[in-house]
Amino acid sequence: MRFTAEDIDGHEVARREALYGPLAEAVRELVDATIRTEVDAAAVQEVEATVRAATARLRDRQIDGAFGVRYTEDGRIMPWGNVVIGLRNPIAPPLTVHRERDRCWSEFTLGAAYEGPPGHVHGGICALVLDHVLGSASSPEKPNFTGTLTLRYRRATPLGPLRAEARIDRVDGVKTYVVGALSDSDGVTVEAEGVFILPVWAREGSTTTPT
């Protein structure tokens, strides 16, 4: 499991955010346009060649494997590859998760890239978002892992503006029980409850390392 310290200051973090954030946003728009375009065949082929060239340019120099979770010496976390919140991940909607004591919430929009049933969010995407928001609520600092996530899909979730929220229900040793929901403007579409567990290597006094 890759948690990596980076010896950089806040200015360098801000510089990288300003550099890579817009690239990811541009690719996100490209994904949406790829799904929805109706331009002619020649235009599609031209764009395909352009995109392949852009990808080859980025691959001129790249890291091995995934981005991992990086952090600075002053405790700033950079989960930039994360599929829900990752600044550098165009697959991430991305969500900005807000925290208020024992609860977290996020308002965001899911478009064509997240479709399952026509005009509606894929059930796995609902689970993805809820897993992350419940997990975030489970602990502000500790790296809790999802042990069990239970969902009740009350009605289909329409694509468009949505809200996810979660709060701690109770804590029992290394287990934190969290409840939450995904909603549209008409109310709850998916209810969730989860058990989030502090892994052995993160427990007090542990000498094991992340695997």
Ligand SMILES: CCCCCCCC(=O)SCCNC(=O)CCNC(=O)[C@H](O)C(C)(C)COP(=O)(O)OP(=O)(O)OC[C@H]1O[C@@H](n2cnc3c(N)ncnc32)[C@H](O)[C@@H]1OP(=O)(O)O
């Ligand atoms: C800001 C970031 C937000 C991130 C949110 C997104 C979170 C994620 O996506 S995490 C990725 C998905 N989850 C995983 O990959 C987890 C994989 N599983 C594991 O790593 C481990 O099995 C883990 C950490 C869940 C449990 O660790 P393990 O060492 O087996 O726990 P263990 O010490 O045996 O048990 C501790 C307690 O938890 C209980 N428990 C163990 N596994 C589970 C489970 N899956 N569900 C519910 N309870 C469980 C045990 O019964 C025990 O309870 P008690 O203390 O009452 O006896």
